[in-house]
Amino acid sequence: WVQSNGDYRQQIVPEQDFGEGFVIPGTTLDTTQFDSYDLVIGWSYDSRNRALFADRGMRHSLSLSYALPFSDVQYATANYDYLQFVPIIGSWTMAFAAEVGYSQELGDTTAPPPYRNFFAGGPDTVRGFRESRLGPKDSFGNPYGGNLKVTARAELLIPTPEKWRASARASIFFDIGNVLVSFDFAPFYSDIAAKSEASGRASVEGVLEPVKQAYENGRIGRQEFVSRSIQLLGYQGTEAEFQSAWENIFTLNPPMEQVVKTLSGQVPLFLLSNTNDLHREFLFRQFAVFGLFRGGVYSDEAQVSKPDLEIFRITRDQFDLNPDRTLFVDDLRPNVEAAREAGFQVFKYSISEHAAFEDWLKAKAIRSLWEKSL
Numbered sequence: 001w002v003q004s005n006g007d008y009r010q011q012i013v014p015e016q017d018f019g020e021g022f023v024i025p026g027t028t029l030d031t032t033q034f035d036s037y038d039l040v041i042g043w044s045y046d047s048r049n050r051a052l053f054a055d056r057g058m059r060h061s062l063s064l065s066y067a068l069p070f071s072d073v074q075y076a077t078a079n080y081d082y083l084q085f086v087p088i089i090g091s092w093t094m095a096f097a098a099e100v101g102y103s104q105e106l107g108d109t110t111a112p113p114p115y116r117n118f119f120a121g122g123p124d125t126v127r128g129f130r131e132s133r134l135g136p137k138d139s140f141g142n143p144y145g146g147n148l149k150v151t152a153r154a155e156l157l158i159p160t161p162e163k164w165r166a167s168a169r170a171s172i173f174f175d176i177g178n179v180l181v182s183f184d185f186a187p188f189y190s191d192i193a194a195k196s197e198a199s200g201r202a203s204v205e206g207v208l209e210p211v212k213q214a215y216e217n218g219r220i221g222r223q224e225f226v227s228r229s230i231q232l233l234g235y236q237g238t239e240a241e242f243q244s245a246w247e248n249i250f251t252l253n254p255p256m257e258q259v260v261k262t263l264s265g266q267v268p269l270f271l272l273s274n275t276n277d278l279h280r281e282f283l284f285r286q287f288a289v290f291g292l293f294r295g296g297v298y299s300d301e302a303q304v305s306k307p308d309l310e311i312f313r314i315t316r317d318q319f320d321l322n323p324d325r326t327l328f329v330d331d332l333r334p335n336v337e338a339a340r341e342a343g344f345q346v347f348k349y350s351i352s353e354h355a356a357f358e359d360w361l362k363a364k365a366i367r368s369l370w371e372k373s374l
Contacts, residue, residue, distance in 0.1 A: 004110045005073050006034030011206035016214070024210040031202045034072035036113075040065045048085065055093045055157075058084035059355065067106070074106035077116055083359060091159035095359075099125070101149040117145025119333070122348065124360060125151040130340070132333045132348065143333070171321060172263065173296075175306075175330040176273040179349050180260070180290075181250040181283065191245045197234030207232050216276050218303035225276070247282040255354040257289045264292040271296030272315055272328065274305045295319070306330070307338035316342070329357070 002008060008030070015026040041064045048057035065077045079101040086094040103112040120126055121134030121143075137143050177183050189204045198204050208229055215225040226239050235242060263269060271293050277300060284290045297315045299305040304314070316323055323343035330336050336348045349357055 001111055001114055002030050002032045005113075006032035007072070008032045009202060011202055013206045013210065016210040024214070029206055031206070033202055036071045036073055037068045038065050038071075039068055054085050054359070055091070056085050056087050058082070061355075069107075073109045073113060075103060075109055075112045075116060076106060077101070077103040077112070081353075081356075085157075093157040095155045095157055096153075097155075098152040099149065103147045112147055114144065117147065118149035119143060119145045120149055120151055124348075124356060125153070127153070130337060170325050170327070171268045171270065171319070172327045172329065173270045173272040173315065173344075174256075174260070174293075175328075175332075175335070175349075176271060176275060176283065178331040178351060179253070179329055180256055181252055181287065182351055183249045183251070185249055188245045188249050192233060192235060192237075192242070195235055195237040195241075204233060213305075216274055216299050217305055218300040222277055225278075243278060246278060250279075250283060250286070252287050252289070253351055253354075256351075256357075257287075259358065260289050260292055269293050270315075270319065271298070272306070272311070272330075273297075274299040276300045306332075307334040309338055309342055312339055312342035312344065 009032070011029040011031050013027050013029060016024040042062065044059065044061040046057070046059045048054035048059055059081070061081045063077075063079050067074045067076070080099065082096075082098045084096045086096070088094055101118045103116045103118070105111050119132035119135060121129035121132050126134055132143055132145075135143055136146050174180055185205070192198075193204045196204065198207055211220075211225060211229050211232065214220045215222075220228070226242055229235070230239065230242060260269060269292060271290075273296065275298050280298060297311065297318060299311065302311050302314050304310045306312075312323075312328075315321065316326075324345065326344050327347065328336070328339040328344045329347050329349050330339070331349050331351075333348060336346045340346045347357060347360055
């Protein structure tokens with residue numbers, strides 16, 4: 001898809017030597033760049049008795065997206081979600097859910113963009129399959145999704161037994177990017193490219209990616225990251241201007257902020273993220289919600305990144321966790337799958353489908369803790 005759509009080009013990334021035997025070999029990246037202008041229409045109906053852990057009512061949602069004709073790639077998508085809760089007796093509830101999604105390429109576009117594909121498998125769609133593993137796979141066994149998704153499920157929601165409520169110590173670990181906040185590097189790349197010898201976003205991204213990875217894995221520190229980036233790019237601005245552009249890529253996710261506020265004081269909350277000290281310090285200064293977390297494990301400090309299993313072992317040992325009673329929320333499938341392999345309870349989160357996260361929490365062992373706060 002990358003080679004056949006948009007402005008395809010190959011980016012040569014030179015070898016990066018960070019000293020002490022840490023060398024990132026040179027490579028060639030296949031990249032494409034395109035502009036897409038989407039018209040999005042949505043409709044929803046919600047009669048649930050509460051947004052979190054509802055036990056009666058229903059929700060319907062329909063969304064339509066269309067890439068306008070002057071876009072570089074053209075496609076259309078449609079998605080319908082249905083969810084209904086039916087009380088049976090006492091706190092016992094039946095939940096019914098269904099989802100239909102379809103995407104279609106238009107014009108000269110060869111297929112819908114990969115980020116518009118649909119995935120199935122896991123507790124939110126088809127139980128018995130690993131998260132997003134049901135469907136087409138490439139030659140390496142990695143799922144790449146498809147343009148049609150049809151799923152349905154029926155679940156019996158059982159209240160947590162009283163004798164387990166007092167002994168269950170539930171904890172939740174949140175990823176940061178595209179969970180608590182959304183982020184967009186495009187303004188950063190554009191701003192840096194305008195003041196650099198490197199031209200265009202793809203060129204800046206290709207040069208910076210190895211340095212960024214070394215920084216987020218704790219191989220180099222803040223000052224070396226900034227100075228090395230400026231040197232490699234031929235950046236003409238100041239270090240302060242580079243740092244400001246690097247930091248200003250985040251936007252708060254209000255629905256998740258409200259979830260965190262609701263849970264705060266009821267369930268221990270922590271962070272587990274691939275990040276760096278510049279971004280972390282900015283987020284804690286800028287968004288008060290980060291002050292509600294009791295601590296965290298960060299890739300630059302642990303010197304290992306998700307989805308490496310080692311960072312989950314570090315997290316378990318550092319906070320003396322029982323992984324089976326620990327929920328990990330992340331937006332990337334490889335990270336979610338690694339956490340599940342490490343024994344954690346997991347949820348693959350999508351900002352555009354936030355309501356699904358709130359509904360899913362109802363079935364977990366922390367339900368009683370939520371109900372105390374409602």
